[in-house]
Amino acid sequence: MSDNDHHHHSSALQVNAGVPQPEQVSKSSVERFKRARRKVRTAREYADGILAGNRILLSQAITLVESSRQQHHELAQDIISQCLPHAGNSVRIGITGVPGVGKSTFIEALGIHLTALGHKLAVLAIDPSSTRTKGSILGDKTRMEALSVDKNAFIRPSPSSGSLGGVARKTRESIILCEAAGFDVIFVETVGVGQSETTVHGMVDFFLLLMLAGAGDELQGIKRGIMEMADAICINKADGDNQQAAQRARVEYQNALHLFPPAPSGWTPPVQTCSARTGTGIKEAWESVQKYLIKTRQNGFFQENRMEQKNLTLHEAIDDILQSDFYNNNKIKASLPQMQKAVRGDEVSAYVAARQLVDLYDQQHS
Numbered sequence: 001m002s003d004n005d006h007h008h009h010s011s012a013l014q015v016n017a018g019v020p021q022p023e024q025v026s027k028s029s030v031e032r033f034k035r036a037r038r039k040v041r042t043a044r045e046y047a048d049g050i051l052a053g054n055r056i057l058l059s060q061a062i063t064l065v066e067s068s069r070q071q072h073h074e075l076a077q078d079i080i081s082q083c084l085p086h087a088g089n090s091v092r093i094g095i096t097g098v099p100g101v102g103k104s105t106f107i108e109a110l111g112i113h114l115t116a117l118g119h120k121l122a123v124l125a126i127d128p129s130s131t132r133t134k135g136s137i138l139g140d141k142t143r144m145e146a147l148s149v150d151k152n153a154f155i156r157p158s159p160s161s162g163s164l165g166g167v168a169r170k171t172r173e174s175i176i177l178c179e180a181a182g183f184d185v186i187f188v189e190t191v192g193v194g195q196s197e198t199t200v201h202g203m204v205d206f207f208l209l210l211m212l213a214g215a216g217d218e219l220q221g222i223k224r225g226i227m228e229m230a231d232a233i234c235i236n237k238a239d240g241d242n243q244q245a246a247q248r249a250r251v252e253y254q255n256a257l258h259l260f261p262p263a264p265s266g267w268t269p270p271v272q273t274c275s276a277r278t279g280t281g282i283k284e285a286w287e288s289v290q291k292y293l294i295k296t297r298q299n300g301f302f303q304e305n306r307m308e309q310k311n312l313t314l315h316e317a318i319d320d321i322l323q324s325d326f327y328n329n330n331k332i333k334a335s336l337p338q339m340q341k342a343v344r345g346d347e348v349s350a351y352v353a354a355r356q357l358v359d360l361y362d363q364q365h366s
Contacts, residue, residue: 097210127191
């Protein structure tokens, strides 16, 4: 037994003798008190941390953005206001595709390619359906194992907050925070198929559609509108026995794209093949994004599109505020059930009932 051990031993006995005990208790309670106090940060502290690239504060701020509590919402808005002057310097890329297309593998392959080039990447997901599936998206994220440990990447699963409008606002605000934190490429991944593509298209600079070979069947399966939104189509899983089918699909999609009116961006969407598994075509997919950026920045479409999106966000915010204000109004809460009953029983038309409710709401504001 060394001298040191003896010392430790005797001090342990002293603890048993009860001398330093009170001090230890008070120390830990002081620590606890400090910890509890530390949790309440000001918007300035959050913003400073985000601008310094602090991941933990960035994550916490996104959690505030996603919260439905009023005080969190106000704090989040304050943080966003302070981050806004430092945002906007990234390339925002929407990525969507039919289920089973290998989106996670693709995002990971492209993401690793980007961080190797020195980019900082944030991956956000929009999943309006996750309230139903109770977080299937998290299962999805675990597949991006290499990317999730990449120090230049930040992966954020989507808020499972039901309404698409809510998820859209939260994702837009998360983009601002990620940009302020220094991420220069943002992926916004759609998880639900259907309405969410349009929503994502309204918040990104470049929209990438992932497809599978066997185009004949897929063309019917994917809505024409989604194909019209695409700035590039990538046919994934073009490896092994699938290569020829992928090439055939590429030609079919290219022909299909010729039938669409030219895009306002003046850009002709390329159709490419890739294999996220082997890495072929990943570099080319990124080159397409870069060519698009050069073209649309030169012809002014890039800036115009961003302005248009801000405009859209403003109108969506107005809708959101009015709607939540309306439904949280006490008089409306009291009258809505009987109005619904009257509409169900065909005593009054839905439009007339709505008008009456809005008039009731307006009376309190006049």
